[in-house]
Amino acid sequence: MQLLSLLATLGAALGVAAQDDVFRAPRTGAPEGFDGIIPCTFFVEFPTSVVDPAAEVKNHFAKYPTAKYALRTSFSSDLISFASFELKGQCDEDIVASIGGAIHYQAVTVRAPPVPVKDVNPLKSGAPFVHKQDQIHDLTGVNKARNELGLTGKGVKVAVIDSGIYYLHPALGGGIGPNFKVVKGHDFVGNSFNGTAESIQESDDPLDNCSDVSHGTHVTGIIAGDARDIKDPKWAPKVPFSGVAPDARIYGYRVFGCQGLTGGDIITKAIYMAAKDGVDIINMSLGGGPAFNDESDSLAVDKVVAAQQIVVLASSGNSGSNGPFATGSPANAKTGISVASFDNGETYPHLGGIIEGSTYPASLSIAEKVHLQDGQTVELVAWNLTAAADPNNISDGCFKPSNDVTGKAAFMRWGAGVCGSVARCTNAYKAGAIACIIAKNKPVDNFGITGYEKIPGMLLPQEAGDHIVRLMQAGKTVNVTATYQVFAYGQSTGGTLSSFSSPGLDLELNLKPEIAGIGGNVLSTISPHSAEHEGSPEPYIDMSGTSMSSPYTAGVVALLIEKRGKIPAASFKAYLMNNAKPAPIYNTSLTHSPSYQGAGLVDAFGAATAQTIVTPPGLALNDTVNIKNQYTIKITNNYKVDVTYALQAKTAATSTQYLSGDDFPEDQSGTLLTNDQHATVTFLSNTCSEEDTTGTKTVLVRAGASVDVDIQFTPSALAPAGNLPVYGGYISITNSIDESALSVPYVGMIGSWAEKPFWSRNSTSLLKQWLRTLVKGAQTATTGLYADTSFAPLVANDAVNATDGSFVLAIPTYTSRQASVVVQYVGGDNAMVASGFSSNIAYIKLYDAVSGDDQGPAYWQTFQRTSYQKAQGLPANLLYLWTGRAYDFDSKSKLPSLRSQALPAGNFVMRFMGLKNFGDITKPADWDVLETVPFTLVY
Numbered sequence: 001m002q003l004l005s006l007l008a009t010l011g012a013a014l015g016v017a018a019q020d021d022v023f024r025a026p027r028t029g030a031p032e033g034f035d036g037i038i039p040c041t042f043f044v045e046f047p048t049s050v051v052d053p054a055a056e057v058k059n060h061f062a063k064y065p066t067a068k069y070a071l072r073t074s075f076s077s078d079l080i081s082f083a084s085f086e087l088k089g090q091c092d093e094d095i096v097a098s099i100g101g102a103i104h105y106q107a108v109t110v111r112a113p114p115v116p117v118k119d120v121n122p123l124k125s126g127a128p129f130v131h132k133q134d135q136i137h138d139l140t141g142v143n144k145a146r147n148e149l150g151l152t153g154k155g156v157k158v159a160v161i162d163s164g165i166y167y168l169h170p171a172l173g174g175g176i177g178p179n180f181k182v183v184k185g186h187d188f189v190g191n192s193f194n195g196t197a198e199s200i201q202e203s204d205d206p207l208d209n210c211s212d213v214s215h216g217t218h219v220t221g222i223i224a225g226d227a228r229d230i231k232d233p234k235w236a237p238k239v240p241f242s243g244v245a246p247d248a249r250i251y252g253y254r255v256f257g258c259q260g261l262t263g264g265d266i267i268t269k270a271i272y273m274a275a276k277d278g279v280d281i282i283n284m285s286l287g288g289g290p291a292f293n294d295e296s297d298s299l300a301v302d303k304v305v306a307a308q309q310i311v312v313l314a315s316s317g318n319s320g321s322n323g324p325f326a327t328g329s330p331a332n333a334k335t336g337i338s339v340a341s342f343d344n345g346e347t348y349p350h351l352g353g354i355i356e357g358s359t360y361p362a363s364l365s366i367a368e369k370v371h372l373q374d375g376q377t378v379e380l381v382a383w384n385l386t387a388a389a390d391p392n393n394i395s396d397g398c399f400k401p402s403n404d405v406t407g408k409a410a411f412m413r414w415g416a417g418v419c420g421s422v423a424r425c426t427n428a429y430k431a432g433a434i435a436c437i438i439a440k441n442k443p444v445d446n447f448g449i450t451g452y453e454k455i456p457g458m459l460l461p462q463e464a465g466d467h468i469v470r471l472m473q474a475g476k477t478v479n480v481t482a483t484y485q486v487f488a489y490g491q492s493t494g495g496t497l498s499s500f501s502s503p504g505l506d507l508e509l510n511l512k513p514e515i516a517g518i519g520g521n522v523l524s525t526i527s528p529h530s531a532e533h534e535g536s537p538e539p540y541i542d543m544s545g546t547s548m549s550s551p552y553t554a555g556v557v558a559l560l561i562e563k564r565g566k567i568p569a570a571s572f573k574a575y576l577m578n579n580a581k582p583a584p585i586y587n588t589s590l591t592h593s594p595s596y597q598g599a600g601l602v603d604a605f606g607a608a609t610a611q612t613i614v615t616p617p618g619l620a621l622n623d624t625v626n627i628k629n630q631y632t633i634k635i636t637n638n639y640k641v642d643v644t645y646a647l648q649a650k651t652a653a654t655s656t657q658y659l660s661g662d663d664f665p666e667d668q669s670g671t672l673l674t675n676d677q678h679a680t681v682t683f684l685s686n687t688c689s690e691e692d693t694t695g696t697k698t699v700l701v702r703a704g705a706s707v708d709v710d711i712q713f714t715p716s717a718l719a720p721a722g723n724l725p726v727y728g729g730y731i732s733i734t735n736s737i738d739e740s741a742l743s744v745p746y747v748g749m750i751g752s753w754a755e756k757p758f759w760s761r762n763s764t765s766l767l768k769q770w771l772r773t774l775v776k777g778a779q780t781a782t783t784g785l786y787a788d789t790s791f792a793p794l795v796a797n798d799a800v801n802a803t804d805g806s807f808v809l810a811i812p813t814y815t816s817r818q819a820s821v822v823v824q825y826v827g828g829d830n831a832m833v834a835s836g837f838s839s840n841i842a843y844i845k846l847y848d849a850v851s852g853d854d855q856g857p858a859y860w861q862t863f864q865r866t867s868y869q870k871a872q873g874l875p876a877n878l879l880y881l882w883t884g885r886a887y888d889f890d891s892k893s894k895l896p897s898l899r900s901q902a903l904p905a906g907n908f909v910m911r912f913m914g915l916k917n918f919g920d921i922t923k924p925a926d927w928d929v930l931e932t933v934p935f936t937l938v939y
């Protein structure tokens with residue numbers, strides 16, 4: 001009874017309560033209902049005294065003769081003992097929770113393979129450009145560290161947890177074993193791993209010559225590849241290059257099969273195996289995990305850092321266009337390093353289009369399965385020359401062709417708007433064209449075309465498009481010839497943040513990402529299989545992503561370890577961050593926010609030579625409710641002489657994702673980056689001098705000593721309520737010896753993050769972008785139940801007709817640990833119990849209102865906010881159809897029962913419940929609860 005009354009105020013979202021009779025392992029992480037879980041699959045952790053966790057599980061199941069399970073994997077070492085398995089048949093979580101001796105368990109989450117960003121189109125294609133070998137390393141002080149300090153990462157052991165490595169590549173040493181660059185490895189899954197326990201085949205050979213992208217091979221080349229002196233014409237690259245630390249030793253851990261997904265359990269095992277193998281550094285270019293950092297892989301990171309001082313780096317993700325708070329496991333681990341991406345100063349396209357003797361860099365469409373041949377010439381016919389000639393046209397290729405393109409290459413001009421490249425190239429295919437040639441209409445960076453699989457596609461730069469249009473307007477026949485070579489072109493965004501790089505903070509407002517490496521257009525090694533698949537003329541390719549910036553930075557850490565020896569992982573993090581260089585937002589003078597670039601672009605020479613260390617290397621100031629009165633940084637002077645340090649606070653951009661009055665997060669184009677809302681920064685310590693006119697204070701630190709500097713931050717009070725802007729900047733610390741400056745990023749939020757309602761009550765932006773065609777008549781989109789498609793608010797005692805179906809809008813404004821929607825019977829009798837429910841509360845059953853897909857119970861844990869880019873389809877979890885069905889509330893597990901049933905007709909309220917930021921699941925006040933007026937369910 002007590003339980004039900006709590007439920008009535010709070011809902012079913014209770015933690016796992018201890019049972020009297022059986023041991024129940026506490027469950028953490030993203031469990032049942034999280035979009036990305038592998039159904040009925042669990043990770044169970046034991047004390048390290050359990051050396052055979054698989055046997056422990058086997059013995060437990062022996063007590064349940066009818067229950068069947070399939071072991072996925074298990075591992076035990078000094079640091080961990082765990083097993084993961086899939087329940088077969090009925091998914092009875094109680095069997096898992098009652099495993100004696102287990103410390104905790106969690107659902108196994110699915111991890112998608114990282115998808116590189118494909119774009120090799122420079123801003124100015126025609127510009128003369130002199131390529132210099134390894135110019136990429138000029139941006140990051142790596143060339144300086146190699147040339148002046150002789151660092152090559154010699155002997156440093158770097159683990160690559162990825163899709164495997166094509167180690168037979170001469171640029172990667174040509175083999176595996178103690179005398180090769182790739183020393184050893186392990187394959188946790190096998191070629192044909194498809195996500196199931198049955199398909200796992202482990203071996204000690206991490207070779208990958210079957211994945212289309214050959215992601216791990218590219219990553220390895222960035223860390224330690226060397227393609228400078230390869231003579232064999234089969235392997236010699238057109239643009240010779242070297243990885244950051246060519247003498248580092250690679251340990252390859254393969255967690256993806258030839259295609260598809262992996263699990264959080266497999267990644268976790270790889271982390272512990274790498275630690276057992278004694279590596280110095282772990283790189284994980286894999287993102288997309290749950291937003292909270294209590295997943296098994298994030299916990300593993302913290303454990304191996306603490307126990308063995310391993311430096312662990314992970315990519316921050318490629319969801320830059322989805323707006324802030326995009327950090328996920330394992331990059332969100334507290335003591336790991338989440339790496340953002342900056343663009344390279346060059347791009348390396350491997351396709352060119354020759355038009356009347358001029359060669360323009362080009363890229364293939366991503367989806368195409370048939371390529372233009374090297375040297376193949378095709379005649380271009382304009383789809384619609386009027387549209388192609390107009391730089392503001394946004395629909396060329398979306399409608400009927402003006403000309404007959406049969407047997408010719410359809411030429412179109414890109415202008416983002418009415419339709420995408422998939423539609424345009426599909427139209428070209430249907431109209432009988434033999435190729436789909438699209439030229440940019442504006443000099444924009446970072447975009448490629450998806451195209452259509454049945455027709456070759458080519459994206460050309462703006463200048464090529466202008467050239468073609470000029471010739472066509474003069475009445476000439478225009479041909480384009482495909483040429484496969486590898487070029488090096490300049491890129492104007494070089495040295496600034498890549499547009500795809502995922503911003504933080506994390507959901508506890510910790511500073512993530514910590515630092516940036518080069519990830520936008522990096523040339524590296526791929527397998528022969530991948531070269532063929534990608535239409536690359538050589539086993540090297542240009543790829544972009546934080547998957548590239550993370551290994552870049554891992555390579556830098558290898559140089560640092562070679563120079564500084566084995567010091568605590570936190571010191572390496574501090575050297576990296578202290579010496580990184582914050583950059584402005586591209587094409588502006590406004591320094592980018594630390595929530596996007598962390599401490600800035602890595603500087604290997606600075607980090608290897610700095611004689612000063614400042615800790616902590618970043619200050620997360622929290623929101624204005626939780627900000628502390630003062631923060632302290634410690635400056636340690638390792639010079640042989642006394643040093644005077646000049647301290648100065650520099651402001652950076654403020655990022656705002658909630659616009660005035662609109663409580664729904666905008667996409668990136670709506671995420672404002674402004675030069676306001678700055679905090680006032682005061683250096684408090686009385687060890688400081690008086691401030692001079694430039695706001696600079698100085699502090700003297702004796703040789704070999706440390707000084708604490710206290711700093712007070714007073715956030716601006718200007719922000720409109722509810723906007724929750726993230727402000728930030730950098731404390732710069734300049735020493736008197738060589739005037740080199742270190743910096744410490746600081747970042748905070750104005751407002752109360754805990755009070756931000758989880759459910760949207762007023763979004764015009766969402767309506768504008770997504771729902772207008774579906775939600776007719778409404779001015780704003782509001783979480784709630786709607787009786788019909790007019791989306792007029794319910795009035796008390798309105799009839800909701802279950803036969804017709806009614807509509808539910810469930811609009812989260814951020815990612816929560818837990819959310820659900822329940823109905824509660826408010827009639828005086830026991831109608832729900834009479835019709836088979838165990839109480840008068842149940843989880844509603846939802847269908848996707850657009851596709852009709854069954855969405856199951858409205859119960860989510862680690863509820864992910866979906867992204868709302870303009871170009872994407874409607875996310876499935878926003879607008880639902882409800883037909884009066886519901887899942888019983890299981891009083892034992894607190895989870896929805898397995899089968900839904902129809903509710904009886906009668907009077908109900910519907911309750912939307914979501915745990916707010918910083919919330920405690922057991923405290924009713926920490927929930928955002930939105931209740932409808934009473935309505936009458938009819939049939």
Ligand SMILES: *[C@@H]1O[C@H](CO)[C@@H](O)[C@H](O)[C@H]1NC(C)=O
Pocket residue numbers: 192194196198199200
């Ligand atoms: C996965 O592979 C296993 C065996 O390797 C097979 O039995 C199973 O049907 C496959 N499942 C899927 C979903 O492809």
Ligand SMILES: *[C@@H]1O[C@H](CO)[C@@H](O)[C@H](O)[C@H]1NC(C)=O
Pocket residue numbers: 377378379477478479
């Ligand atoms: C264009 O290419 C076609 C073959 O596709 C060829 O017959 C024609 O001569 C070429 N025209 C020019 C101007 O190069």
Ligand SMILES: *[C@@H]1O[C@H](CO)[C@@H](O)[C@H](O)[C@H]1NC(C)=O
Pocket residue numbers: 384386387393399400401402
């Ligand atoms: C060609 O494009 C122009 C400019 O957008 C448009 O007015 C015209 O209707 C288009 N022609 C066809 C046949 O679609």
Ligand SMILES: *[C@@H]1O[C@H](CO)[C@@H](O)[C@H](O)[C@H]1NC(C)=O
Pocket residue numbers: 508509510511620621622623626918
């Ligand atoms: C901010 O404060 C909240 C509430 O006390 C806490 O949960 C969170 O961890 C804090 N975050 C940081 C970065 O200090």
Ligand SMILES: *[C@@H]1O[C@H](CO)[C@@H](O)[C@H](O)[C@H]1NC(C)=O
Pocket residue numbers: 660661662762763764765780
């Ligand atoms: C809803 O948002 C719009 C702007 O998006 C604003 O003009 C309006 O005042 C807001 N309404 C409420 C009730 O907050």
Ligand SMILES: *[C@@H]1O[C@H](CO)[C@@H](O)[C@H](O)[C@H]1NC(C)=O
Pocket residue numbers: 801802803804938939
């Ligand atoms: C509910 O809708 C169905 C189908 O349109 C209709 O047949 C039925 O009469 C409606 N029920 C009530 C009580 O209006």
